[in-house]
Amino acid sequence: MSGSDLTHERIGRVLVGVSVLTGIGLSPVSPWFLLISAGTALNLAISGITDRCPVRSLLLRMGFPGERDLGRAESLTLAGEVPAPVRAARLLRAKARRRATVN
Secondary structure (H helix, E strand, C coil), rough: CCCCCCCHHHHHHHHHHHHHHHHHHHCCHHHHHHHHHHHHHHHHHHHHHHCCHHHHHHHHHCCCCCCCHHHHHHHHHCCCCCCCHHHHHHHHHHHHHHHHHCC
16 A cells, blocks of 8 residues: 555544644643543544544545545456546545645
């Protein structure tokens, strides 16, 4: 898997790590910064129980595919096909890039 194959699972893990480290790193400034880490832990616990995560939903709406989508895409690409979810995600990212360059 190359660095360009960012999936919502990988991005979510990075965001969790960064938010926990930020909360712990800023706690000497004010103990209130530990609420960042506590909020992240609470979100992880709730998403583990309910299998729903707001960050995951946001990343999916932004067009990041899941790891299963990429695995399916790799196997189908060998057969000459690209699955619809991956095709749609690529189109959304291309639109976002075009919008970013126009503005």
